[in-house]
Amino acid sequence: MWDAEIRGMASAHAIIASSVFMATVMPAVLVEKFSVYGTHLVWLYSVAGSVAVVNIAVYWLLGIGPPTKKNTLSYKVSRLIRSCLYFLFSCLFFHTVVVLYGAPLLESAVETFSLAVLLSTLTTLRCLCILGPNVQAWIRVFSRDGAMSVWDTSLQITTGCSVVGAWLGAFPIPLDWDRPWQVWPISCTLGATIGFLTGLVAAPVWIHWHRKQLTYKIK
């Protein structure tokens, strides 16, 4: 019975993944001297922006958003404002965590914050799209065995993969290879993006493989 759902998720993920590739290729035409390493921040924000736009569009079109109780305009506006606030908080949270991990406090703060923005886009934004600005729901999804639908499971997988990717991306920094991608924060952003893409691919595959074991409780 989930086959349709899984297929829908796979195609949604394919669209998001292709948006990442587009965001890497497109600026090469528009921006002069564009390269992933050289003009890293441009690439970063183009990826973040396109992932954000495509995410919102896809989930809005698919109608997977959280169940809305009220349909008034004011309620919608307040939800929007809350979502924006949550996103900002998540950026600040990631920034703090990255600084705690040893990123320089003052110099290259812009780069650090950009990494935080990218991480928030890859993780928090998807949470906002699927779960809405509802902390209780977030805690439920990210606690053990808390997933209640295929989308929750995919959210768990992609978020985990992005964060772990960024984490692993920090390892090559101390190596003395003097490569352009070892500059802060390129390896981490690349790690996060690659982890995100892996998550996008892995989520439908994993769910498909484990569809016998997965038993979601109906709310």
Place this chain on the structure above:
Amino acid sequence: MRVSSSVFASLCLVFEICGIALFLRGFFPVPIKSSFSTKNRLSDFPAEPLTGSAPNSTKIPSPLFKKVVIVLIDALREDFVFGPSGNRFMTYTRHVIERGSSHSFVAKARAPTVTMPRIKALTTGSIPGFIDVVMNLNSPALLEDNFIWQAKTAGKKIIFYGDDTWVRLFPKHFMEFDGTTSFFVSDYTEVDNNVTRHLDSTLKRDDWDILILHYLGLDHIGHISGPHSSLVGPKLLEMDDILKKIHASLIARETEGSLPNLLVLCGDHGMSETGSHGGSSEPEINTPLVLISPAFKRKAGWEKPGTLEQVDLAPTLALALGLPISQNSVGRLIPAVFEETSLRDQLRYFHLNGFQLSALLRDSTPDYHKEDGYEQFRVAEKSHGNWMKLYMEGNTSEVLLNMGKKVLKQYLEALKAMSSALSRQLGKYDMYSMIVGMIFIIQVLLLLLLAMPEALSGQARVDLPVASALLSLPFYLLCLLFSSVHVLVCTSAGGSCYFCSLPWALVFSAIVFSSALLCTLVVMATRRLPTASKSPVKTSGSDWALSELDALLLIGTVGHTLSLGASSFVEEEHQTWYFLLNTLCLAVFQDVCRKYFREKRSGNYGADDSPLLPSNKGKEESSSQETSLFSPVAELGVSAGSEKWLALATPLLTLACCRLLRSLNQTGVQWAHLPDLGHWLNSAEHKVVLSLLSVVALILIFILVQRHCSLVSKIALALGLLGVYSYRAAVGNVLFPWQHSGRAVSKGTVEARFVYIFVLGILFTGAKDLLRSLVASTDGRLKSRGLWEVYSGMVLLVALLFRAHNLPTLACCLFVQTIMAQFIWKKLHYDAAQTTIMHYWFGQAFFFFQGNSNNIATVDISVGFVGLESYVEAPAIFLTAFSTYAGPLLWACHLVCYLSSERDRGTVALGHGSYCLALLRSVPAVAYAVLVTALRYHLFIWSVFSPKLLYEAMHTLVTAAVCLFFTFMDHDRSSRP
């Protein structure tokens, strides 16, 4: 044989240390030193060989040169003079090389290509080995026989300008000197102007014999912007001008009848393509050596310079100035320098060099007779005697000349063979000892791993099937096999192997032990196999594989071990540990959140959640019961409501502490030059801040430590900490509030001894409590207090030894320990193994937080002098080791105290703890020994991997001591019913 886990762990570690010691002995070559500590004298010179009659002249041939000017340019690469950039910038020098009377060579430097060992090589002619550098950490003056000392003893007047390393190496050797520090790498003009400004006046004077100039600017440019930077050209032009000036002045002073002068241009090491040095790549080891003197033949044109060793300069200069060759020199004379002298003198020079080398060879190798070079030298000496006989008889025929040339050739070959035999000895690994040591430690590690299920079981006892192994046939066969292998290897390898030179009884017991271990391993493995195959579900489904925290701890341990294979990760090991520690804190934070928010949520979702999470639920229930038993209300005065928030804040506070400490001491290699808080605090204008910070840190230390102590210890601790502050004030690190200035800086011996008394007092009180708890079977309270008192004594000692800016590290360490123990380890019910691994990680991170690195240079030797008037070896070594490993030690001791004061943990916790500690230490140590053996021809083996090997060995030793302490504590607990 059944032993408890802690005994098992300490036994394993002790055997492992024996294995590592053997490995180290094989890995580090013993430096070639003559057995006599005296220096060569003119009177020790051998007579000129002469067959038939009594030895004739023992006098040394007359010196060749009057004055010598040595211009040493730091990091002068060979191609800066002989290559295209030399052609462009060093025009005058090139002109002299091509057309003037000069000899030029490429001198090969040996690794480590760092200034100090290279200066030693240039002056002593010996090759300082790695272990030599370590051994001489605390005696900066060069005590070996060297060229400078010989020159000074012969009454030569020496003037030195340049790098102050020379001034430290040769105190009181120079008639006049001006040392410039190489501390400010960014300065590359002033540092050289400080040398050159003396030049004009010195060159005008006539009262010196040897002038040494050491220019640092080029090296600094290399460090800033590499060998191809635009700054190199002007610097080379400047150096060329200086050489021109010196050469012109030397030529002008050349007078008829007197001896000619000599100008030497050399580099101590080269620089790599990135501008650094230290390794052994071609551009780093190739340095130019140009000798300019009117005594030499004029060159007709450009010739490709020949190659020689850097150490060859020392004997050449010595004999050319009529001085004895220094004792440990492995260098050979440069024949070109002497080719203008008479054949008799030439033979005499080479005979002297050969005599010195053969004496060194005789001292350093037991079977020197077998060496080719030694034999050749004997033959050459004999034919030299024959030649002398003919010469003295007045024979002047062509035959004599040809014969003399033949003798000369013989000498040259003998010198070459002897010199290479000596240097070969330096670079040779004693593979047999290394392999034996490695087999030893691998066996011990396997034993530890195989015993894991038993050691971590509820009984915490390991059943070692030693008896069955000892009585089995394979054991005797193995003994026989190993013995025969040993005999075979030793008879073929000769006397250079350390393990072969051990007494037979010792070797045999090692063989017996090793074969017994192997048999035991096999028995244990066979016992383990069927159970593993029978219940695979049970082993994989146990609580080990489940939690994220366990996965992280496992991945972190394995990952760290693997990372040791990369030189950069060894250099930047602190980054690995900080990274892992942060992740650990976040994982703990997640656990805490899960615990507290689940509780809150269970009201909302209660019925849904409970069947899904039986384990968590069960834990929570038990925890809520125990909260009343072990609530921090009693100990810290915290209300139960705020406990949750404190628990939530604990990992975050720990993270914040770690971030602060990380910026306190910048260590490692790549980012070590970045400014850090430690430097800022230590600068003179921030003394007030440092003083305030130390006061706050000391007060915090007192508050955190005194909780567990008796009243007497509390008072002693307070007085001791006051003493620490007054010690720091006495040595001038911090300010006394009522004494703003005008106080002479003393060594603070009185204050330090005052603190030592309190340290001993507290340790004594603790030990007394421990012994009393051992004798009288009171409850564990007395023992736990005794333990905490020992712990606070150690904290006081660390507070005394740590530098003032490191006191916050200690305070943070105690703070993190307290809050983690109160809110995390107790509340979240981590088992002993998890707690141990976390303690180990924290210990590692704090090792680096306090400013250590995997480089020998960061060991703070000044600690060895605290409270001592002069250098006394045993306490100095103990104090240095103690303060270097203060972080891991404090955490390990905290682990002992914590595990044994937790009554609900049962009696096995200590056994589990010590077993885990032993395993955690063995895995990286053994893996690293194997890695180093595999990488023994790596470029960075001496600069990166060897220091780390020493650190690993030392850390294992420290852990073994802690494990013995564990065993002691565990023993008296288990002996009491």
